[in-house]
Amino acid sequence: MQTEQLNGVVSKPAYSSVELNPKSRFHLFIAEQNVTAEMQSIYDECSSDKKIAVYNDASDTQLIESLALFPLAGTLYLAGTEPFIWRVASHARQAGMCPEQIRMMTPVSRERHLFCCHCYTVTEGVTYSPYVCDGCGLSLEVTDHFARLHSAYFGYQVNAEDSADMPAKREVS
Amino acid sequence: MSVIDQMSVVVTAVKQVAPMIKEFTLEPLEGQLTPFSPGAHVVVTMAGTESTYRNAYSLMSDPQDNSQYRIAVRLQETSRGGSVYMHQQVEVGTQLKISPPSNLFAPQWMAKKHVLFAGGVGITPFLSYLPALQRQQVPFELHYMYRSQQTGAYRIELTESLADRCHCYDADQGNRCDVSAVMSAQPLGTHFYICGPESLIEAVQTTADEMGIPPSAIHWEAFAGAKPGQPFVVELSGRGVELDVAADSSLLEALEAADIKIPNLCRAGVCGQCVCDVAGGEVEHRDSYLSDTEKQSGRVIMPCVSRAAGERLVLDI
Amino acid sequence: MRVAPKEIQSFRDDFTYSNSTKAIERFPFPFVDDEYRYSVNMEPHLPKGGEGSAYDKFLDIDEHYLSEMAERELVLKEMPHRCLAMEHMDLACWDMVERLMVSLSEDYPDYFSLTREGDLWRWENKLLNINDQFTFGDSSSLPLPPLDYIGRQVQGDFALLDQRDGDLFLDAGMVTCPADWSLAFDAGMSFREWHGPVPMAHSEGIFDRALKYLIAIPVGKPVRRLNWTLTVNARMDTSPEKYHEWGHERTSVTPDNVGEKVYLRVEVQVLDRMPRSNAMMFSIRTYLLSLEDLVTNKTWAVRMHRALKTLPEPLINYKGLTRFHGTVVDYLSQFDPVS
Numbered sequence: 001m002q003t004e005q006l007n008g009v010v011s012k013p014a015y016s017s018v019e020l021n022p023k024s025r026f027h028l029f030i031a032e033q034n035v036t037a038e039m040q041s042i043y044d045e046c047s048s049d050k051k052i053a054v055y056n057d058a059s060d061t062q063l064i065e066s067l068a069l070f071p072l073a074g075t076l077y078l079a080g081t082e083p084f085i086w087r088v089a090s091h092a093r094q095a096g097m098c099p100e101q102i103r104m105m106t107p108v109s110r111e112r113h114l115f116c117c118h119c120y121t122v123t124e125g126v127t128y129s130p131y132v133c134d135g136c137g138l139s140l141e142v143t144d145h146f147a148r149l150h151s152a153y154f155g156y157q158v159n160a161e162d163s164a165d166m167p168a169k170r171e172v173s
Numbered sequence: 174m175s176v177i178d179q180m181s182v183v184v185t186a187v188k189q190v191a192p193m194i195k196e197f198t199l200e201p202l203e204g205q206l207t208p209f210s211p212g213a214h215v216v217v218t219m220a221g222t223e224s225t226y227r228n229a230y231s232l233m234s235d236p237q238d239n240s241q242y243r244i245a246v247r248l249q250e251t252s253r254g255g256s257v258y259m260h261q262q263v264e265v266g267t268q269l270k271i272s273p274p275s276n277l278f279a280p281q282w283m284a285k286k287h288v289l290f291a292g293g294v295g296i297t298p299f300l301s302y303l304p305a306l307q308r309q310q311v312p313f314e315l316h317y318m319y320r321s322q323q324t325g326a327y328r329i330e331l332t333e334s335l336a337d338r339c340h341c342y343d344a345d346q347g348n349r350c351d352v353s354a355v356m357s358a359q360p361l362g363t364h365f366y367i368c369g370p371e372s373l374i375e376a377v378q379t380t381a382d383e384m385g386i387p388p389s390a391i392h393w394e395a396f397a398g399a400k401p402g403q404p405f406v407v408e409l410s411g412r413g414v415e416l417d418v419a420a421d422s423s424l425l426e427a428l429e430a431a432d433i434k435i436p437n438l439c440r441a442g443v444c445g446q447c448v449c450d451v452a453g454g455e456v457e458h459r460d461s462y463l464s465d466t467e468k469q470s471g472r473v474i475m476p477c478v479s480r481a482a483g484e485r486l487v488l489d490i
Numbered sequence: 491m492r493v494a495p496k497e498i499q500s501f502r503d504d505f506t507y508s509n510s511t512k513a514i515e516r517f518p519f520p521f522v523d524d525e526y527r528y529s530v531n532m533e534p535h536l537p538k539g540g541e542g543s544a545y546d547k548f549l550d551i552d553e554h555y556l557s558e559m560a561e562r563e564l565v566l567k568e569m570p571h572r573c574l575a576m577e578h579m580d581l582a583c584w585d586m587v588e589r590l591m592v593s594l595s596e597d598y599p600d601y602f603s604l605t606r607e608g609d610l611w612r613w614e615n616k617l618l619n620i621n622d623q624f625t626f627g628d629s630s631s632l633p634l635p636p637l638d639y640i641g642r643q644v645q646g647d648f649a650l651l652d653q654r655d656g657d658l659f660l661d662a663g664m665v666t667c668p669a670d671w672s673l674a675f676d677a678g679m680s681f682r683e684w685h686g687p688v689p690m691a692h693s694e695g696i697f698d699r700a701l702k703y704l705i706a707i708p709v710g711k712p713v714r715r716l717n718w719t720l721t722v723n724a725r726m727d728t729s730p731e732k733y734h735e736w737g738h739e740r741t742s743v744t745p746d747n748v749g750e751k752v753y754l755r756v757e758v759q760v761l762d763r764m765p766r767s768n769a770m771m772f773s774i775r776t777y778l779l780s781l782e783d784l785v786t787n788k789t790w791a792v793r794m795h796r797a798l799k800t801l802p803e804p805l806i807n808y809k810g811l812t813r814f815h816g817t818v819v820d821y822l823s824q825f826d827p828v829s
Contacts, residue, residue, distance in 0.1 A: 010683065072386055086306050144360045147675050147677075157734040178710065371630045389655055
């Protein structure tokens with residue numbers, strides 16, 4: 001199975017500071033729980049048609065509804081945890097938005113969603129590796145291979161080759 | 174890459190579809206033609222008396238019909254001879270060689286809606302889009318701009334079959350398309366396609382940019398192939414050979430005439446396949462493939478459209 | 491002579507899979523040099539090696555046909571998600587149906603036949619006793635979705651890549667015998683994303699060059715490349731999905747059993763432009779050969795030894811060979827006069 005070389009894999013998202021898109025006619029700001037300082041400053045800078053929304057525990061239905069009427073010439077700004085950002089982005093792409101219309105701020109926490117390749121369960125709130133899968137209970141190696149569609153990182157049983165070979169816990173960044 | 178296989182076809186019908194545009198129906202000499210994807214083109218080889226021309230033409234028949242292909246050729250005032258050859262030499266019964274179809278202008282299958290801007294003979298790739306979009310039952314609009322004294326082929330048939338999804342603008346009657354109005358009325362998930370003169374492509378791109386429409390929703394195909402220029406000499410440093418490139422021949426055609434195989438798909442400076450290394454001489458870049466840095470370096474050239482800026486060019490072949 | 495399909499053997503549990511002498515002879519041995527180098531190594535997918543070779547036809551149907559189709563049924567029955575097709579890939583799936591049915595019926599008329607009258611098609615697969623009539627392009631006229639239907643009748647894994655924005659996206663496929671990658675996880679990824687975990691190649695610019703080459707492949711000009719790894723036991727389904735069940739086998743290799751237990755796993759990968767959708771079909775045909783069968787060919791034994799001995803460490807780890815690479819090199823060294 002893939003091991004340490006997964007560090008530095010190109011599917012791991014990289015984030016840089018977000019700026020207002022001056023060309024856009026409409027700006028939608030979506031924050032997961034709190035409007036971050038970064039988002040607030042971009043929002044304040046924006047003088048054209050804009051809307052800000054905070055979703056505490058937003059359901060997919062709510063998100064899809066708020067994206068459905070988004071205009072063609074708009075920009076979407078996202079703040080929150082990485083899984084939230086990519087979940088909204090995935091709905092936005094489904095609604096027809098182009099990648100360059102979606103601007104993501106650096107995630108507010110290191111928490112990851114972890115996709116178990118054995119049972120396909122996604123375990124939330126993962127900060128270290130190995131991590132026990134909520135679905136099948138296996139200890140999973142948390143890799144940096146990220147799927148935008150699942151908003152999650154790839155995980156596989158860490159000690160499948162030798163059950164006694166359990167690596168020390170390490171934090172993931 | 175291996176040599177591109179040619180297919181032999183025979184012209185079974187020639188039709189004047191606009192004052193400057195002729196339509197040619199091509200059928201295979203044997204077997205069936207391959208199906209193709211909307212927006213695909215073939216490269217037609219024309220063996221003229223002076224030199225051999227190769228031009229890319231969009232396929233405009235129904236992509237599912239493999240009994241025949243149809244292409245349309247506009248007579249170009251500044252032609253190097255290819256369109257003149259098609260208009261004057263090719264008739265029913267003429268045999269031609271064509272490349273297998275390739276596609277640099279395919280539809281975005283994920284689009285929620287397609288808006289097509291056609292200028293003059295730029296209607297041709299969209300004629301293969303329309304049956305596919307209709308079968309898919311996905312929303313679309315066609316905006317067709319032409320000068321009825323020169324172009325405007327198929328406008329009556331299109332208006333009849335597409336009804337309010339077809340919008341015609343005849344510049345000779347003073348009708349202009351308000352590109353900005355068309356684009357601002359579109360919903361999220363719309364993709365825009367442009368085939369026509371450089372001015373139309375630029376107009377749509379500029380409007381999209383001003384309106385904040387994302388660049389990846391804009392797709393275009395310029396139909397400008399090689400244009401004539403000054404004659405020059407090309408030296409092939411690896412072979413110790415010198416070739417003359419005539420005013421109405423492209424560098425790629427001159428290389429092909431000397432039996433030097435260069436991979437190529439579009440012959441219009443777009444696909445990047447024919448790139449060659451330059452070992453000496455100044456280049457007049459005419460392609461839209463190389464980056465500005467690459468062009469400034471003077472180390473590479475797209476021989477399908479670009480030429481020597483002086484009298485001599487050395488290629489590392 | 492081509493090797494005819496034989497009775498069903500297993501790729502799991504009791505592992506009854508075996509290669510006949512003819513199958514060993516035609517095995518697509520991947521090493522052309524004595525030293526291993528990662529390369530894109532693509533060549534036109536044209537016949538090579540004479541009649542009956544693994545490169546003789548567009549799709550290779552060999553003596554393991556029935557075994558591999560039975561194995562595929564087992565995998566799909568347990569995990570139907572190993573086959574998927576996004577909505578916008580419908581036309582590409584029909585492209586694949588056409589490409590496979592036409593080439594199989596032309597190349598193997600004794601096994602497969604296709605009759606076409608306009609859109610009304612009749613497909614017969616004598617090896618699997620299938621005989622269906624359907625309307626081309628109408629998914630409701632087939633007993634299964636088009637990719638699922640045809641995928642169960644041909645050896646090897648298949649992916650369909652949508653081409654857009656100068657990139658290729660993994661938007662459909664049937665993957666039941668992968669060398670350790672998951673279609674369910676990688677679905678929808680761009681070319682660079684799904685190759686994300688491959689070490690070394692990104693920094694060397696290999697993928698950028700490969701992508702540029704691939705997006706320009708025209709209709710009727712398929713290309714192929716070989717890839718390889720080592721598998722413990724004749725297991726076709728070395729998927730991540732089942733890694734928790736097969737991973738422990740990597741610790742079971744000993745100097746005594748290495749020859750029969752370790753298999754060279756070769757993938758003949760073919761990329762072919764689909765004419766109707768402009769999608770790319772990526773087929774991955776897997777061959778397994780035990781080391782003890784492999785060393786019956788002296789040239790192969792020597793090359794295999796030298797290639798494995800010089801394999802860079804990141805690749806040893808990436809291919810999952812860490813636990814038994816040394817044992818394999820030691821075993822092969824006895825066949826190399828220079829070692």
